[in-house]
Amino acid sequence: MKDSLIKGRAAAATLAFGAVALACASASAQELSVGVYGNVDYQVERATAAAGGTTNQNHFSIPTLDLFLRGTMDKWSFLSEVLFDIDEGNTIGVDLDRMQVSYEYAEWLKVTGGRFHSSIGYYNTAYPQGGAIYLLPLHRPALVDQHDNASLIPTSTVGLNIHGRLPAGVHAFSYDLDVSNGRGRAADDLTNGQDWNQSKAFNLRLRYEFHDLIVGANAYVDWIPPRTDDPIQPETLREQIFGAHIAYVEHPWHVIAEGVSIQHVGAATYRTLAGLTEAGYTIRQVTPYFRFTAAKFPSAADPFWAATHQQERGNFQTADAGIKWMPNDSIAVKFELEYSHAQLDTREQASTQVAFGF
Amino acid sequence: MSHLRLIATCIGALLVAERAGSAAGGFVFVRNAKNDTAQIGKEELKDCYTGKKKSWKNGTPVEIALNAGGSAELKWVASELIGASDDILLAKIKQEVFKGEMKKPTAVASSQDCLAEVKKAAGAVCAVDADTAKSLPDGVAILDVK
Numbered sequence: 001m002k003d004s005l006i007k008g009r010a011a012a013a014t015l016a017f018g019a020v021a022l023a024c025a026s027a028s029a030q031e032l033s034v035g036v037y038g039n040v041d042y043q044v045e046r047a048t049a050a051a052g053g054t055t056n057q058n059h060f061s062i063p064t065l066d067l068f069l070r071g072t073m074d075k076w077s078f079l080s081e082v083l084f085d086i087d088e089g090n091t092i093g094v095d096l097d098r099m100q101v102s103y104e105y106a107e108w109l110k111v112t113g114g115r116f117h118s119s120i121g122y123y124n125t126a127y128p129q130g131g132a133i134y135l136l137p138l139h140r141p142a143l144v145d146q147h148d149n150a151s152l153i154p155t156s157t158v159g160l161n162i163h164g165r166l167p168a169g170v171h172a173f174s175y176d177l178d179v180s181n182g183r184g185r186a187a188d189d190l191t192n193g194q195d196w197n198q199s200k201a202f203n204l205r206l207r208y209e210f211h212d213l214i215v216g217a218n219a220y221v222d223w224i225p226p227r228t229d230d231p232i233q234p235e236t237l238r239e240q241i242f243g244a245h246i247a248y249v250e251h252p253w254h255v256i257a258e259g260v261s262i263q264h265v266g267a268a269t270y271r272t273l274a275g276l277t278e279a280g281y282t283i284r285q286v287t288p289y290f291r292f293t294a295a296k297f298p299s300a301a302d303p304f305w306a307a308t309h310q311q312e313r314g315n316f317q318t319a320d321a322g323i324k325w326m327p328n329d330s331i332a333v334k335f336e337l338e339y340s341h342a343q344l345d346t347r348e349q350a351s352t353q354v355a356f357g358f
Numbered sequence: 359m360s361h362l363r364l365i366a367t368c369i370g371a372l373l374v375a376e377r378a379g380s381a382a383g384g385f386v387f388v389r390n391a392k393n394d395t396a397q398i399g400k401e402e403l404k405d406c407y408t409g410k411k412k413s414w415k416n417g418t419p420v421e422i423a424l425n426a427g428g429s430a431e432l433k434w435v436a437s438e439l440i441g442a443s444d445d446i447l448l449a450k451i452k453q454e455v456f457k458g459e460m461k462k463p464t465a466v467a468s469s470q471d472c473l474a475e476v477k478k479a480a481g482a483v484c485a486v487d488a489d490t491a492k493s494l495p496d497g498v499a500i501l502d503v504k
Contacts, residue, residue, distance in 0.1 A: 031461060031462065033455060033462035035452075035455070035456060037456070068456060070455060070458065070461075070462065072461045074419075075419070077458075077461070079458045098458075100458070102458075104412065104419075106413065106417065107411070107412050107413050125457070126457065128456060128457060131453065131456050133449075134449075134453045134456070165410070167405075167411070170401065172410075211401070250440070251440050251441065251442045251446055251450075252442070282442075282446070284443075285443075285445070326445065326446075326449060328427075328445055329427065329445045329446075329448035329449040329452060357452060357456070
């Protein structure tokens with residue numbers, strides 16, 4: 001029943017995508033771009049539990065297929081991203097990852113409404129989920145990994161974004177202000193149609209740019225409604241996220257570092273610290289890369305993480321090293337080794353990926 | 359001593375000839391004549407091609423007319439602006455479109471297409487070969503890159 005419902009949704013989404021594409025292709029006054037992104041992976045993994053015992057597995061996978069539409073008309077623009085992804089197990093789900101309409105008054109003022117990626121840190125807005133071809137490693141880092149709703153920050157949100165950039169020679173300042181519904185009752189409850197409380201989430205990101213170097217910081221606050229059906233989270237939690245990032249991503253260099261502090265404040269305060277560094281250097285079509293990610297959770301179980309997967313492995317440190325080869329602008333082939341050590345287990349992975357974007 | 363002078367003169371003449379040859383076979387950027395930005399820095403133009411700079415001084419949105427992948431024009435644009443291959447520039451542009459940071463560039467197949475597009479769109483910028491630029495149609499002007 002669930003399978004047929006998902007298949008029905010997938011068919012409807014595909015038909016809607018096709019209809020929009022055909023309708024807009026004939027409208028000469030507008031500009032419409034259509035994109036298809038996705039990736040096919042193969043992975044070998046060995047997991048060793050801290051309590052003892054080793055499991056081995058290997059599998060092919062099709063993590064995402066992304067149908068992307070973008071239209072512009074003068075200062076107005078529209079963007080949507082329909083994502084077919086594997087939520088859990090082998091079930092393919094359909095997700096409207098982004099759907100936003102924008103009006104750009106000038107470079108210093110652009111207003112966007114809809115569902116968009118929250119302006120927290122660098123990675124979340126620089127590398128949308130479906131575009132594996134543009135990532136150096138195979139997947140987005142744990143901080144923003146939307147797979148199984150396991151990201152630590154609220155990656156997507158529904159509301160308003162106000163953005164502006166003020167260039168002054170080789171310097172530039174930019175700002176983003178998000179006012180949105182914020183989190184739902186759990187990390188996998190995105191408030192697409194209904195906000196469970198009256199309060200809104202507020203996020204401010206400020207950046208300074210010097211040539212192509214970006215240095216930024218952000219502050220986010222939200223009030224997470226209680227889960228009335230779950231005694232572990234009976235009260236409203238105030239979520240505070242503070243972060244900083246630095247990035248230099250200009251050919252041939254790729255350097256990103258960012259870190260966040262996520263606090264859930266109720267009767268007690270639970271603080272999670274997480275961060276990543278990523279570096280690569282492109283030589284012709286090949287980019288060797290390295291990434292290190294780490295997260296430190298509160299010693300007591302954070303009630304907000306309890307319903308999803310964030311804290312289930314405990315504190316972790318993950319190192320990835322690999323090579324990305326782009327034979328042309330539409331294909332990327334990657335080979336990667338990963339070592340991830342957590343309180344609960346240690347995982348070693350070897351993976352390869354063919355990612356595309358047309 | 360006179361031999362050294364002769365060799366130096368020959369090398370100098372060769373360098374001058376080489377420079378003249380590259381200028382004759384070079385490329386230039388063109389803009390719509392209504393666009394009052396007649397001169398632009400290379401960094402700023404790179405920002406136009408990669409979605410960071412979204413409008414000209416007069417507020418007109420930047421519109422990129424892009425020569426086909428593999429064309430001599432696009433290879434020159436990529437080399438001039440980001441010091442890389444046209445594939446890398448195209449991938450960067452596609453990424454910025456995907457992020458929602460820039461409008462998809464208009465594809466042009468030839469220098470004549472490029473001029474027609476620039477004449478049509480007030481914010482358009484494109485690259486043409488230097489020979490074509492010698493006789494630009496009304497409504498199209500050179501964009502001088504500092």
